[in-house]
Amino acid sequence: MKINCPFCKQETEYVYNIDKYRIVRCKNCATLFCENMPSTEEIKAYYDGFKHGGINLSNKYKIISNAYKDWFKSFNLPKDAKMLDIGGGGGFFSCCFEKFAFGKATYIDIDPVSCKFAQSLNISEVILGDVNDIKEKSDKKYDFIYSRHVIEHLVNPTKIIDSAIDLLNPKGIFILQFPNGQSFELLASKKFLNNRIEVLKKSNKNFSLKDICGFIFSKNTGNDLYPPRHLWAISKKGIKTYLANKNDIEFTIETKSIRDKIYSPYYKNTHDYSRIVMFLLEKIHGGNHLICKIIKK
Ligand SMILES: [Zn+2]
Numbered sequence: 001m002k003i004n005c006p007f008c009k010q011e012t013e014y015v016y017n018i019d020k021y022r023i024v025r026c027k028n029c030a031t032l033f034c035e036n037m038p039s040t041e042e043i044k045a046y047y048d049g050f051k052h053g054g055i056n057l058s059n060k061y062k063i064i065s066n067a068y069k070d071w072f073k074s075f076n077l078p079k080d081a082k083m084l085d086i087g088g089g090g091g092f093f094s095c096c097f098e099k100f101a102f103g104k105a106t107y108i109d110i111d112p113v114s115c116k117f118a119q120s121l122n123i124s125e126v127i128l129g130d131v132n133d134i135k136e137k138s139d140k141k142y143d144f145i146y147s148r149h150v151i152e153h154l155v156n157p158t159k160i161i162d163s164a165i166d167l168l169n170p171k172g173i174f175i176l177q178f179p180n181g182q183s184f185e186l187l188a189s190k191k192f193l194n195n196r197i198e199v200l201k202k203s204n205k206n207f208s209l210k211d212i213c214g215f216i217f218s219k220n221t222g223n224d225l226y227p228p229r230h231l232w233a234i235s236k237k238g239i240k241t242y243l244a245n246k247n248d249i250e251f252t253i254e255t256k257s258i259r260d261k262i263y264s265p266y267y268k269n270t271h272d273y274s275r276i277v278m279f280l281l282e283k284i285h286g287g288n289h290l291i292c293k294i295i296k297k
Contacts, residue, residue: 006158007031007238016215017203021227025220029238031181032222034231037155046228047111060121062265063092069100071262072144075173077102081143084108084167086160087131087150091118092265098124103143108134132156135163142167145174152178152224152232158242165249168296176292177263179224180255181233182285186223187216188277196223224288236290243294251294255286263289 005012005026012024015032022035038046081103085094091114094105107118108127115128129137131150145164151157157178164174186192193216200212215221222233236253243251256263259278 003035005029005031005238006156006242007234008241015220016200016207018199018225018227019203023222023225025222026235026238029241030220030235031238032220032225032233034227037231038228042228043153043155044110059090059266060092060095064096064099067261068093068096072097072100072102075144077143077173080104082106082140082169084134084138084142084145084164086134086145086147086164087153088118089114089148091121091123091126093146093148094118094123095121097144106138106140106142108137131160132163134160135166138167141169141172143169143172145172146177147175148177149179151176152230152234155231157232157234161242165246165294165296168294170296172296174292174294174296176239176294178232178234178290179230180286180288180290181222181224181235181238182220183255183288184217184221184223184281184284185258185278185286185288188274188281192223199226234290236286239290239292243292248297249294250297251292253290253292255282256289256291257282257287258289260287260289263291 003012004010008026008029010026010028012026015023015025017023023032024035025032083097083103083105085105085107088094088107088109091107094107097105104124106125107123108129108131109115110130112128115126118126127137145168147164151160154160161176168174196216197212200207200215216223224230225233240253243249258264258267
């Protein structure tokens, strides 16, 4: 049975395989995803000890900085605000929020290694658990929720979006960040491009190099789709359609470059050639990050 796109509810079509995963694409919004999702066991095994985003102290000082203090400040949160950090990885955003006295943070992550690390940062509340259950696990509402590159890893990304919106206080803000499913920006890296060609070649024996290039350089591409890690390549049109159907929120959506100082804290400057190509590729379908700012009415 064919699965419809959960973002815009329209039909999908098979496009290619990545290993054993059959990748389908929404005929309307061009969101790509795995038709056969990995099992809960496979996902759990994959994330046990997964050191998300590089958990180390040098990264800590990249985030616990005046730049992020200003970023939090820009949201005009109420005094003693409550923050929820969904899939918080190293916990640095929660830590920064508390360090600059914006309020108290609740952190949740599925990886026990990450949680242990987050606890060492003395964050008010650290929950080891599946972010899918956040609504059941949380007994309060929040003024600020951040989910940074999490939903593309989940079997059911719309569930967590719905839960986060439900958990917002009136006027609460949810910053939802995930890869722009249509961005070409990462292709500036030769390593990334070669890897993508290899993956598609290995998984689709009948593909010619022309077919592969067609997929990589078409608007409906999903270049950042890597199951069992990235299960989704969500398009701007897809998320926009999904959010537009909710009447208890207002929202804006923008794309940001992989070179953006706030949304890519761990990005390392590459050599000039790559930077110029990135700049040009970003102009085509936007930068690698999609940033949704969702405000509860
Ligand atoms: Zn769609």
